[in-house]
Amino acid sequence: MNTSGLMLFWVSAAVALGSAVGTISMRNPLRAAVSLLIHILSLCGIYLSLKAHLLATIQVLVYAGAVVVLFIFVIMLIGPTANEQRAPRAVGTRILGAVGALLSTSVLAFTLVRHDAQLLPIPQCPPGAGAECGQFGGVTAVGAELYLGSMVPFELVSILLTVAIVGAIAVAKGKTTATSPKNEGPTTPEGAA
Amino acid sequence: MLDLIIRFSPLVLVLVGAAAVMLADAFSDKGQSNDLSTVTFWAFVGASGGAIGLWVQGDTMALHPLVAPFLAADPMALLLDAVIAGAGAITALLAGAYLREHQMERGEYYVVMLLAAFGAMVLVHSTHLLSVFVGLETMSLGVYSLAAFRRTSPRSVEGAMKYFLLGSFAAALLLFGMALLYGATGEMELAAIATALVEGSAHNTLALLGTALITAGLAFKVGAVPFHMWSPDVYEGAATSVTAFMAVVVKVAAFTVWVRIAVVALSAANLADPFSGWPPLVMGLAVASMLVGNLSALVQTNVKRMLAYSSIAHAGYIMVGFVAYAHSAAGGDEGAGDQALSAMLLYLASYAASSLLVFGSLIWAGSKGKEVVSYEDLKGLGRRHPWIGVAMMVGALSLMGFPPTAGFIGKYYLFQSAVNVGDGLIPLVIFAVLASAVGAFYYLKLIVVMYMEDQEQEAAQAVPMRSVHLWAAIGLAAYFVFRIGIAPGNYMEIAIGAARAL
Amino acid sequence: MGIGEYLALGSILFGIGATGFLTRRNVLIQLMSIEIMLNAVNVVFVAFNRFMPSNHMGQVFAFFVIAVAAAEAAVGLAIVIAFFRLKKTVVTDAGDSLRN
Amino acid sequence: MSSWILTALIAIPLVGALFLAGAPRKNEGLFRWGSLAFMAVNLVLSISLLSSSWETPGLRYVVDIPWIEQFGIAYKVGLDGISLWLVLLTTLLTPVALFASWLSVNQRIKEFAIAFLALESAMIGTFVALDLFLFYVFWELMLVPMYLIVGVWGGKDKIYAALKFFLYTMVGSLLMLVAILYVGSQYHALTGIYSFDLQDLSRVALPYSSQIWLFSAFALAFAIKVPMFPFHTWLPDAHTQAPTGGSVILAAVMLKLGTYGFLRFAMPMFPLAAHYLGPTIAAIAIIGIIYGAFCAWMQKDVKKLVAYSSVSHLGFVMLGIFSLNASGVSGAILQMVNHGISTGALFILVGVIYDRRHTRLLSDFGGLAAVMPLYAVLFVITSMSSIGLPGTNGFIGEFMILAGTFASNALQPWSRIFVLCAATGVILAAIYMLHAVLKMFWGPVTHEANKALKDINLKEGLALAPLMLLVFWIGLFPNHFLKPMESTVEQYLARYQSKLVEINRDDSLRLLPPELASGAAAPIDEEAEQQAEQQAAARKPSGDHYVVGALEAGSHTVSATAR
Structure with missing residues (x-):
């Protein structure tokens, strides 16, 4: 590099x-x-x-x-x-969470770096290499991989987007008023949907 | 193309159903009542029928090369398609009854439900990390929004939010694991990963880390301890029909894909070693889940929360099958390994049937404005409404693992396969049966409140709802509970066939 | 310059995201933390891909992660809005109507 | 066709239950008489079982149809001299108990009748099942109706009692399930096929260490059911809280399933463990005899007294079983029947007085002999039978058990001490029963409320009549009852001994030859029949009066099986 x-x-x-x-x-x-x-x-x-x-x-x-x-x-x-109000509660667990997350991450990072030696160096394109080598990461090559090789998951993502859209609509469309949490039965009809 | 449509007809039919529901909902007049739940039901029945038909046909022709790396159409996928679609059909009926009774029926519900089930089915077909991820997210996004569907209820939205946040976190863990596995092997197709791992060209540490992270991510999805914190809240908060769907479909799909990843991709000797790879990890999860699930369920006052903890415990039992598989695979006993896997599959099916029966009875017991959520609400129900009592009792006994119900056969088969591995797993099996004896206590509590406790006169009585949809759903669930419980032979055969073909 | 630096970067970013997720109580920040985690995974994917350039699967996976992250953000923010409407807050600690 | 009798015995109550479940709730008489009618058909059908030629040992009426073929699980039922009387006891006592219950149970009659029918079906199934999986299924199925009977129609602490009963039994049986699975998988390891048939599984010779574990798992399940000290604590609760009919069934039939389980499954399958643990179990049984007797003595509640007396009496049965000779084992089987009859009758009698006075405390009675003479007579007869007075059934059973224990080879060198201690139990039984009789019936009428009590009525008398008849029938003509089980018991013991010898020879996992298997069907080929006839002929000289010959028979077994 x-x-x-x-x-x-x-x-x-x-x-x-x-x-x-x-x-x-x-x-x-x-x-x-x-x-x-x-x-x-x-x-x-x-x-x-x-x-x-x-x-x-x-x-x-x-x-x-x-x-x-x-x-x-x-x-x-x-x-x-x-804006988050200052939450007095659960400071201990938060610190614990932070320490835990950072600790496990540093262990992860350390292990991964240590195994650097085992991994190959970045392949360099030898002089006079074919178009394929030069194309790495380019629009044509990635596009071919994405739209041809991964056509099936690509199509599946369209379903995923549909479910996200319909789901988001189902959750957030229209106005809602809260029912009392004590009376769990949704006695009041849904707001104008 | 036609060939592909036929090969994946269960998925296609579910999608067609979703489209039909969407159109019907969009083009209908405001006040006009549409029976969308019936449409959904038939879509699921069609999908289930398609899966069964494909199974019977036993087609083994190679898939199109564009599809082959991502989705398989093997017996295991077909079997689980049938289970998911069957469970979907029953939950569609439950939703039809529940949502209408409580006046929150909206067309989106069925669309999201069908698409989430589609995601689950993609998941059970997946043979590639990419399709696993996409399928998992399709299912999860659908279920997150279903959990928040009762949007006037703070509990529902809160539970959904918790579920969403923790679920996304787990997805990130899973994804990181996938990245490491990809880095270790350079492959994303499960079978190719396995080849790379077995050939030794992979990086061991990366693979181990990846395996651990993937296990954690999947353990979250199945609700295993210590990744279970979301489940009681979301079970309690969500509409009961959603809880039923979530309890069954998500668990079934997540376990299936876990099986596929563990068995196909992570089968290399060093990863699947019974004492140093993922099996001890899973064993720890299993023990913790059985312990925490059962003990926490004991102290609940809310039935849905109790069922959440009990589902955690059930995840623990299922993981016993996983451990059994790992042990027999390490011992080179392929027959026993297949048996353990098929036991897990059968357990999933029986768990699905019995859960649906219990949730269905819970829905049945409540009517508008008087939903049944706590033991208190169920008091004396068995006396006043014997049929609800019987239905719930049968469901509870099945979850408890009592003959002659599906739950017993599931447990029997699972424990038998664990015992067959050899003496090493006997302590685990003993732990599991003792845990299920603890479990008996809280299921019996259901029977106790329904039949043996008298209700105070002034307390509000639960008034059952009346709905043909609901009765049909209960009937179907009860049929499967007894069908698997009394004559499990051919189901075992099917499950074995699915495991063998994996 | 090898892959180690990239992996270290990726895992540290992942850890920062996880820390944010676990310590903050503002739902919006938690969602952003998840986005950071997903991006960290993308870095790892793309880095691995660079060292195994026979195909582009790592990059393709990163595309999918981006797409899914967007969809996830949409659903997540919808739930946040619904939560906000009921609770008039975005602090998760306010979610205490459960567990009793 | 006759081989389907057992299946019919299981199916008829079940059909009855389904029939009644569909019937409209209003018609109470239908449920009362309909349930009894189904049970009566069952009783008549079961009596026809006696027509088989019981001189030959082995199982008859065997039906064996595959159920879950992948695991070799079959619906296999059959009957031999051991289970014969227990099945008959069940078919007789279930209608009696139900009939007795109609005097006091007035609510939810439909469910009560259905629960009883289901219970009868499951109990018969448990007694005749020869496939361990099937046995386990029936064993567990029995729990639910009993749980409901105690929990729904019971007294004021019914929920606690019902839960305790259920959970105790379930913990034990789950461990037994693991043991069953283990033996099944060992059989699979040896032969490559699965089977849960007792005949197949009893051929698996296991090493000593695993035998001990497996036997313990089985023994725990059965000991809880018996109940043996110290697993008996559920019993007084369940008995006192259960409605009369429930107590009768619980004491008369369900407890027998524990002792039956030892005889049928635990001992033939793991003889080595039974051999080594036998004296310990017998000692525990004796502790139970004495402990139960003392507890009974201390009770102020008659029903609790009877409940604790069950602990004591079943200690005798366990002792007889582990004496492992003809006299002890057949005495134990007979004593199972006796205990069913006398304790069943006692519970009915306690129920009668409870219905009138709504109390069961001994101190609330006194001088009842003057007010209710017939009731007093029946109570005294039953007490005598329970104590084991000569002329009543209890005497025969206890005498044979004591004789068997005395001569027991298996319990050496403690057999004499055991007999001595057990005999103390007999004396204690006399003390606590007579104590109760004295307090209840003798002296002046101390309570005003007792003065106007009605004597036993026709319905109550009808419920008790068959039991009274049997008390004397067994007491005076024990051979009528001992004869059918004689050959089976001898064959059982011989097999047990030879299997023990064979296993002792080599402490390794292997498959024994088929002739050492338990649960083989009765021989139908001529050669075996001739052999059996010769055996029968050889037994003839031991005299018609089997009881008198019991001591002889005991010593005969000792010499024959001395190793």
């Missing part, structure tokens, strides 16, 4: 880590969402350093363009209550 590639990786990695920490530590969800946006964009850099050009594009389009926007939309909809 050349120097610019290395630079790209380290800078993107640093930004990705920083913004990820930012996302999970911000009190204001809006700021967290912006931080998430930065995180997602920084991952594009990682993808580019791995020669996954198409994926980097999709990442911007879908994640930055759709998912984060959806988040921001919902945060706006909910308004200022979206």
Whole structure:
């Protein structure tokens, strides 16, 4: 990997880590969402350093363009209550959770790094290699893999999107008023659906 | 193309059903009542029939190369298609009765239910990490939204939220495991992963880590301890017809795909070693699930919560079959391994039938505004309404594992296959039977409140609902409970056939 | 420069996401944490793919993860909205009408 | 065709239950008389079982049809001299108990009748099942109706009692299930096929260590059912809370399933373990005899007294079984029947007085002999039978058991001590029964409420009459009852001994030759028949009066099987 590639990786990695920490530590969800946006964009850099050009594009389009926007939309909809109040409860379990998660992750990371030696180095395209080698990560090659090789799961994802849409509608369409939690039977009819 | 449609007719029929329901719902007038549950029912029956037909036909022709890596059409998938579609059919009837009685019937319910069942069926057909993931998410997203379907109820939405958050977390774990497995082997097709692992070209540590993470993710989906925290809340909160669907379909599909991944992909000697690979992990999960599930179920006052914990315990029993499989596979005894797998499949089917019977009776017992949720509500029910009492008693006895019901045959077969492995698993089996004796206590409590306790005069009495849909559902579930319980021979044969072909 | 750095990055990001999920009580932040975890998995997939470039399955899988993550966000946010309508809050600790 | 009698015995009550389930609730008489009619048909049918030639040993009326072929599970039923009287006891006492119940059970009659019919079917099934899986199914099925009978129609602590009864029995039987599965899988390992047929499984010779474990699992299940000390604690609760009919069935029939289980399954299948653990079990049985007697003595409640006396009496039965000679074993079988009759009658009598006074405390009675003379007579007769006074049935059974124990080879060197201790139990029985009789019937009438009590009426008398008849019939003509089981018991013991010798020879897992299997059908080929005839002829000189010859027979067994 050349120097610019290395630079790209380290800078993107640093930004990705920083913004990820930012996302999970911000009190204001809006700021967290912006931080998430930065995180997602920084991952594009990682993808580019791995020669996954198409994926980097999709990442911007879908994640930055759709998912984060959806988040921001919902945060706006909910308004200022979206801010987390200081919750006095369960500090101990939270710290435990954080320590546990970080510990297990570092063990995971350490193990994975240690096994670096066993893995192959990044294959470099030998000079004068065929088009296939040069095509790695390109639109044509990935597209062929995606739409031909993985046609079946691709079609299945359409069902998944349908179920997500219909499910989201079923959950959130129209106005709802709460019934008392004590009287579990939904005695009042559903709000205007 | 036509060939493919026929080969996957159960899935196609469910999709067609979903489309039909969607259209019928969209083009109907506002006030006009549509019997969408019947449409859903027949779609599921068709799918079930398709699966049975394909089984009988015994087609073994190669699939189209574009499909072959992702979806199999093997006997195991067909068997589980039939189970899922059958359970779907019964829950569709239950929903038809329940939702109408409690005035929350909306067309989306059936669409989401059909599509979630479709996801479950994709899952049982999956032979590739990608289709496993997509199928799992299709099913899960559907079930998350079904869990939140009773959106006026804080409990329902809360349970759904918990389920969604933890479920997504588990999906991420599963995904990370898949990534590591991919990194270890360079393959995503289950059979190819196995080949790479067996040939030794794989990276051992990566594979082990991946296996552990995948096991954790799947353990979450089946509701095994310690990944069970979501299940009591969501069981309690969700509409009862949703709980029934969730308890049965999700569990069946998740266990099936677990079986497929473990047996097909993670079969390499070092991963499936009875003492150092995933089997001890599963054994730990099994013991913890039986213990925690049964003990927690003892102290519940809400019947749906009790059933949630009992389903955790049942997941524990099923995992005994897993351990038995691993032991016999390691011992090179293929026959015993097939038997253990088929025992798991049969247990799943019998669990499905008996759960549906209990949930159906629970739905039956309540009417509008007076839903039955606690033991208190059931007091004296067996005396006032003998048929509900009998139905629930049979279901409870079947869950308890009492002859001559399906639950007994399921337990018998499972424990027999574990005992056959040899002396090593006897302590586990003894633990399991003692756990099920503890389980007897809370199922008996159902019978106690229904028959033996008298209700105070002033307490509000549960008034049963009246619905042909419901009676049909109860009848079907009861039929299967006794059918498997009294004449299990050919079901065992089918399950063995499915396991052998895996 | 080998795969180790990528794997380390991926697993650390995954850990950050998991930490956020386990420690925060704001549903929106928890959802974002899950997105971070899914992205971390994508990094791992793509990195592995780079070292086994005979096909693009790793990248393709990452596509699917992105698609599923979007769908998941849609359903999740719908549930959050429903929750908010009933509870006027997005803090999961407020979910205490269960378990009694 | 006659081989279907047993199946018919199982099916008729079941058909009756289904028939009554469909009948309209309003018609109470239909349920009362309809259920009795089905049971009466069963009784008549079961009496026809006596027509078989019981001089030859072995099983008859065998039906063997595959059920779950993958595991060699079959619907296999059959009858031999051991189960004959127990089946008859069941078919006789179930209608008696139900009839007695109609005096006091007034609510939910439909369900009560259905529960009884289902119970009868399951009990008969348990006695005749020869496939271990089938046996287990019937064994478990028995629980549900009994659970409901105690829990729905019981006294004020009925729920506690019913749950305790159910859970105790279930824990035991689940461990037995594991043991059954284990033996089944060992048979599969040896032969490559599955079978749960007793005839096949009893051919599996297991090593000592596994025999001990398996026998213990079986023994636990059966000991809970018997109930043996210290697993007896469910019994007083269940008995006192159950309605009269439930107590009668529980004491008269269901407890026998435990002792029957030892005889039919636990001992023939694991003779080595039975041999080594036998004296221990006999000792526990004796502890039970004395403990039960003392507890009975201490009771203030008559029903509890009778319940504890069951613990004591069944200790005798266990002792007889583990004495392992002809006198002891046939005495034990006879004593099972005797206990069923006398305790059943006692429970009915207690129910009679409870219906009138709504109390069962001894202190609430006194001087009843003057008010209810006929009742007093019946009560005293039954008490005598329970104590084992000569001339009543109890005497025969207990005497044979004691004689068998005295001469027992298996219980050496403690047999004499055992007899001594067990004989104390007989004396204690006399003490607590007479104590109760004295308190209830003698002296002046102390309570005002007792002065106007009505004596026994026709219906109650009808319920008790067959039992009274049997008390004297067995007491005076024991050979009528001992003869049919004689050949079976001898063959049973001979097989047991030879299997024990064979297993002792080599402590390894292997398959024994078929002639050592238990549960073979009665021989139908001529050679075997001739052999059996010769055996019968050889037995003739031992005299018609079997009881007198019991001691002789005992010593005869000792010498014949001395190893």
